[in-house]
Amino acid sequence: MRNLTPLLHPRSIAFIGGAECNIAITRTRELGFTGKIWAVHPKREELGGIPTVKSVDDIEGPVDAAFIAVKREPTIEIVRALKAKGCGGAVIYASGFAETGDEHLQQELLAAADGMPLMGPNCYGFVNGLARAALWPDEHGIEPCDSGVAIITQSGNIACNFTMTMRALPLACVYAIGNQADLDMGQMVEALARDPRITAIGLHIEGLPDVPRFAEAAAVARQLKKPVIALKTGRSEQGAKVAMSHTSSLAGADTLYDALFERYGVARMKSVTAFVETLKFLHLGGPIAGSRLVSMSCSGGEAALVADMALEKRVSFPPFPAETKPKVAATLNEYVSIDNPLDYHTFIWGQAEKLQATFTAVLSGGFDVGMLILDTPTNPKMTPASWITTARAYMRAQKATGARAAVVSSLPEGMPLTLAAELSANGVAPMMGFDDALTAFEAASFIGRNWARSDALPAVTKEETRGSGDVSLSEYEAKQLLKSFGLSVPESIVCKAVDAVAAAEKLGFPVTLKVSSAAIAHKTEAGGVALNLKTADDVKAAAARMAKLAPDVLVERMVTGVVAELIIGLTRDPQFGTALVIGAGGILTELLKDSVTLMLPTSRAEITRALARLKVWTLIQGFRGKSGDQAAVIRAVEAIAAFAEAHRGLIEELDVNPLLVLPDNAIAVDALIKMRTP
Numbered sequence: 001m002r003n004l005t006p007l008l009h010p011r012s013i014a015f016i017g018g019a020e021c022n023i024a025i026t027r028t029r030e031l032g033f034t035g036k037i038w039a040v041h042p043k044r045e046e047l048g049g050i051p052t053v054k055s056v057d058d059i060e061g062p063v064d065a066a067f068i069a070v071k072r073e074p075t076i077e078i079v080r081a082l083k084a085k086g087c088g089g090a091v092i093y094a095s096g097f098a099e100t101g102d103e104h105l106q107q108e109l110l111a112a113a114d115g116m117p118l119m120g121p122n123c124y125g126f127v128n129g130l131a132r133a134a135l136w137p138d139e140h141g142i143e144p145c146d147s148g149v150a151i152i153t154q155s156g157n158i159a160c161n162f163t164m165t166m167r168a169l170p171l172a173c174v175y176a177i178g179n180q181a182d183l184d185m186g187q188m189v190e191a192l193a194r195d196p197r198i199t200a201i202g203l204h205i206e207g208l209p210d211v212p213r214f215a216e217a218a219a220v221a222r223q224l225k226k227p228v229i230a231l232k233t234g235r236s237e238q239g240a241k242v243a244m245s246h247t248s249s250l251a252g253a254d255t256l257y258d259a260l261f262e263r264y265g266v267a268r269m270k271s272v273t274a275f276v277e278t279l280k281f282l283h284l285g286g287p288i289a290g291s292r293l294v295s296m297s298c299s300g301g302e303a304a305l306v307a308d309m310a311l312e313k314r315v316s317f318p319p320f321p322a323e324t325k326p327k328v329a330a331t332l333n334e335y336v337s338i339d340n341p342l343d344y345h346t347f348i349w350g351q352a353e354k355l356q357a358t359f360t361a362v363l364s365g366g367f368d369v370g371m372l373i374l375d376t377p378t379n380p381k382m383t384p385a386s387w388i389t390t391a392r393a394y395m396r397a398q399k400a401t402g403a404r405a406a407v408v409s410s411l412p413e414g415m416p417l418t419l420a421a422e423l424s425a426n427g428v429a430p431m432m433g434f435d436d437a438l439t440a441f442e443a444a445s446f447i448g449r450n451w452a453r454s455d456a457l458p459a460v461t462k463e464e465t466r467g468s469g470d471v472s473l474s475e476y477e478a479k480q481l482l483k484s485f486g487l488s489v490p491e492s493i494v495c496k497a498v499d500a501v502a503a504a505e506k507l508g509f510p511v512t513l514k515v516s517s518a519a520i521a522h523k524t525e526a527g528g529v530a531l532n533l534k535t536a537d538d539v540k541a542a543a544a545r546m547a548k549l550a551p552d553v554l555v556e557r558m559v560t561g562v563v564a565e566l567i568i569g570l571t572r573d574p575q576f577g578t579a580l581v582i583g584a585g586g587i588l589t590e591l592l593k594d595s596v597t598l599m600l601p602t603s604r605a606e607i608t609r610a611l612a613r614l615k616v617w618t619l620i621q622g623f624r625g626k627s628g629d630q631a632a633v634i635r636a637v638e639a640i641a642a643f644a645e646a647h648r649g650l651i652e653e654l655d656v657n658p659l660l661v662l663p664d665n666a667i668a669v670d671a672l673i674k675m676r677t678p
Helices: 019-030 072-084 103-113 158-164 185-193 211-223 237-247 254-264 271-284 299-311 325-328 352-363 385-401 419-427 432-453 475-483 497-507 537-545 602-613 617-621 631-646
Strands: 011-019 036-040 050-052 064-069 090-092 126-127 133-135 148-153 169-178 199-207 230-234 267-269 295-297 369-373 407-408 431-432 468-472 494-495 510-513 531-533 551-559 562-573 575-583 595-599 649-663 665-666 671-677
Touching: 011 019, 011 133, 019 036, 036 595, 064 072, 064 133, 072 090, 072 103, 072 199, 103 649, 148 185, 148 271, 185 199, 185 211, 199 271, 211 230, 211 254, 211 295, 211 475, 230 254, 237 562, 237 602, 254 575, 254 595, 267 432, 267 551, 267 602, 271 385, 271 432, 295 299, 299 352, 299 369, 299 432, 325 352, 352 369, 352 385, 369 385, 369 432, 385 407, 407 432, 431 432, 432 475, 432 671, 475 494, 475 631, 475 671, 494 497, 494 510, 497 510, 497 537, 510 537, 510 631, 575 631, 595 602, 595 631, 602 617, 602 631, 617 631, 631 649, 631 665
Parallel strands: 011 036, 011 064, 036 050, 064 090, 148 169, 148 199, 199 230, 230 267, 295 369, 369 407, 407 431
Antiparallel strands: 126 133, 126 169, 468 671, 494 551, 510 531, 510 551, 562 575, 562 649, 575 595, 649 665, 649 671
């Protein structure tokens, strides 16, 4: 790994430019930076209170990091001069490189750096409260600190927004890395994962220029037990288009990002507020082992609301354990029903010792997270004393039990920042908003379960396209090729249409008859499929119809006793290479939209987990007295994954649809393969 410490944690900084550098120097000095600051400008006498020198050549002494805020053309020569001085890295503020189509200028910039780390171009830079440094031309809200979470984004404005939150986010540093011409998301993740002062990492991703490099970094973070979450844009067509024009970033297939995050335990967020709340929760104790929650409130309305909201997430409110329930009941009166979520009523409101006793009993129940619902008044007309009493009783209960605990307000206004700071200092997460808090607990559980897995992670490597042109195989050719890799297919014969009856009699009725032509991909729509033909006359009539489509037909033994239909496919993505898709199959594939995507190569453990996420898998596991051969399905997926690995870089498209799941087998009754010629 490259040494990014001088750039990210500098002891000496050169600011080169005008107004933007004036601001950046001011921000750095406000943070209490104690290292050497150089201000470079050919005409101005000072910048941010620092006397200037005329050029980089006039700097006397080492330069760990530089902030360059001049036009794009002179930026290149300044980078070359900094490289000659042994600078540890530079932030490139200027735009007008690859994001506007000037790829050649970006390449000139990289050539001038000659290995010196560059952040950007087209970026704001960073604020690092740990290093007391702000290579940053704008306002920000970060304070000097000794530990906290880090955020990496490609957007300067979004980075700035995160520093302005009023949510008690323990933000240590924020990095806006722009085009990722040199330093990309992967390199930044690895560098921050190795810093023990960083408690969690949040990513806002528009695109990844090097997926294998990111995968390596995510694996390092996972190994070092550094939680990572991601807010990935480009899920919509419009979002992908904006990402491309903004930072020259390919958005990539969204399902493949899900597969990437699933493999490495990166929790994906879908809102900015959930992103912030999850980072906050992870800062105070990291991930959690499970998703068993317990909720406490003095309102039945709040208890019901949070229970309903949990239905849409992978969290639960299980009943109190048998040994815990009487302990909780002993702290309350007979009017309180001991359920989870717990409505403890207001009988003990304002009574610190009784509140602490109830909270202690609840938190001793072995749940993964205890959440106290509490909205504390911030309206100046109201007195918050009794709410503060409740919060402090909860803090003492957490300290007595050592349980993972959070106070959750229904609205951000219900969490005074002074109280949030006190809760955090006592190891209790101050969470704002029911939905975002539940999302945070779900994400922490997702990461915890991922870290607990013992199976080896398949390596992600760059896939090079091989061969030329493309060839579509006939269904028979495709199935025979896949059969050689272990996929089960029906007994079949390819023959002229006039010989179909003889072929059917040889295989035994009932049979399926299909037109055999590589030129007809969708045979059902073309009228080229006839199922469950039980007599010679049935076969003869169907063959006569299909002879009008093509001279040859495929006769197969009919597969019966079907429990479910699946589709297994291979697709090619310019960023991720060949990917494997598994889903509900048959003619309703597009309608059901029940599918999962896996990166290749994959593993049996990964395949098994992916299948379990399908709704149709419930049928295969067993429904109304019928079940399918789960092991056979896994073998079928493995067969296609093995085929993909053997033909890496050649496959354009593959569909096995449907794979018929039987009680004792899984048989591919249709297959399409289009691949390049080696």
